[in-house]
Amino acid sequence: MGAGQYTSPWPFESIAGAANGGRVDFLDVSSSICANCHTTANHRSPLFAVFDAAGQYVAPIDAGQDTEFSVTVPVDGVPFAKLSDFLPAGQTTAWKFDKPAVTLAELGQIMADDPEVQTCAVQRMWNYAMSKGDIVYDVSDVPVSVIDPLIKEFQANQFNLRATLRSIFVHDDFVRF
Amino acid sequence: MAKRVITWALPGVVFTVGFAFSACISSQGDPGDGCPTDPGSGGGGIGTGGAGGEGTTSSSASTGSGPGPVGSDDVGGVDGNNFHHPEDPASAGQKNPFEILKERAEEGPPEVRTRLHSCSRIPYTAIGAFLASRGVNLAAVAPANQPPTAGQLYAAAGDSLGAARYDVRQGEASFYTVAAATKLFDIFVQSAPEIIANIESAPACQLSAGVGKPMFDEVTGKCVYNSVSCIMGRPATDDDMELCNLMIAQADPNSPADLANKQRITVAAFLSAAHTCE
Numbered sequence: 404m405g406a407g408q409y410t411s412p413w414p415f416e417s418i419a420g421a422a423n424g425g426r427v428d429f430l431d432v433s434s435s436i437c438a439n440c441h442t443t444a445n446h447r448s449p450l451f452a453v454f455d456a457a458g459q460y461v462a463p464i465d466a467g468q469d470t471e472f473s474v475t476v477p478v479d480g481v482p483f484a485k486l487s488d489f490l491p492a493g494q495t496t497a498w499k500f501d502k503p504a505v506t507l508a509e510l511g512q513i514m515a516d517d518p519e520v521q522t523c524a525v526q527r528m529w530n531y532a533m534s535k536g537d538i539v540y541d542v543s544d545v546p547v548s549v550i551d552p553l554i555k556e557f558q559a560n561q562f563n564l565r566a567t568l569r570s571i572f573v574h575d576d577f578v579r580f
Numbered sequence: 581m582a583k584r585v586i587t588w589a590l591p592g593v594v595f596t597v598g599f600a601f602s603a604c605i606s607s608q609g610d611p612g613d614g615c616p617t618d619p620g621s622g623g624g625g626i627g628t629g630g631a632g633g634e635g636t637t638s639s640s641a642s643t644g645s646g647p648g649p650v651g652s653d654d655v656g657g658v659d660g661n662n663f664h665h666p667e668d669p670a671s672a673g674q675k676n677p678f679e680i681l682k683e684r685a686e687e688g689p690p691e692v693r694t695r696l697h698s699c700s701r702i703p704y705t706a707i708g709a710f711l712a713s714r715g716v717n718l719a720a721v722a723p724a725n726q727p728p729t730a731g732q733l734y735a736a737a738g739d740s741l742g743a744a745r746y747d748v749r750q751g752e753a754s755f756y757t758v759a760a761a762t763k764l765f766d767i768f769v770q771s772a773p774e775i776i777a778n779i780e781s782a783p784a785c786q787l788s789a790g791v792g793k794p795m796f797d798e799v800t801g802k803c804v805y806n807s808v809s810c811i812m813g814r815p816a817t818d819d820d821m822e823l824c825n826l827m828i829a830q831a832d833p834n835s836p837a838d839l840a841n842k843q844r845i846t847v848a849a850f851l852s853a854a855h856t857c858e
Binding site: 458535546549 | 677681690691694695698754
């Protein structure tokens, strides 16, 4: 399997590839394990594929696995993407493995209920207060051990982000510099 | 709550569509140019990245990963059915993520570096609010054939200072470019006379209502601690005060015009140093 290992929690063939009808080979393992990321990405993507390059909603042409979206596939002819380009038959959209979400509304709710999303909200507010860069692009990771009391406060205060932000600004680490 | 979180998280998630078709390169390409080749080498742990964490490398590579020209370097694979993720993770000029990771490692363990302040650019609107609070009239217009006021410079400097451009979906810049810092210095130089004239009556610099301090002591001519602190946004140190007074002391004692210039340059220098992390 190329130079890497498959580490995703999803079944390897839960996404489309050349072997199961997809026009982009997400199951390629010749150099990197694309599926490590794309098993998760492809289960989310169809929910957003209904928005075109300008962010405008474009209703898909519903035809099961051949459901066609307004986004295109970067292969010869640049055709419009189909559901089968993302997922093989039998797979449904999801936020994560074992967290199915059929609609964007469901996705939003399941994200809101996800402790990791709640944690990330506090991590990003912490980085904002500390003038750090983006938690992803700038690798400005924030260990949970540092901000755990703030995460618990965020969850306990009905997700009042303003209150949590205040707590960050009066936090010992913020004040003592 | 759901609406708040989805509003915050959506930009990261929506990119997944853009890169969903961006499969890694095949054996024909450079193996170092795509998804992580080993666990943890760029996948972005779920625990650290939260919503945007899973598939960090992929989401990072989403910029510009639309349908590239078929047959170009963007497309690889035996059957032309793969896509090269750009090495550039976020935007033009962005460093390689592994270079960034190396820098972070040099800053110390996450549990330590996370607790330390970094220094990013002041948002455009915050610069305006700061200047106004220190006595600058942002609405002032210069007479004909005179240099623009600080307010005019500020109003025209949105793009160069890196203000958000929502129409083109461009967020506020996080850090200064050389051009942005230069423009900010210009604004501070033009702001200095107004700040010197008005800081005593600026509520933000008054410890008690209606009672302020001048920028320079009327008797000794020296820098006033409260005012230096106020323009820097933090308590002035002994070194700050010594440097401030040293700069003023360079003025020609027989030239009020030279003293006024030195005062302006001093205030502008302290503003620039304090608000650009120098």
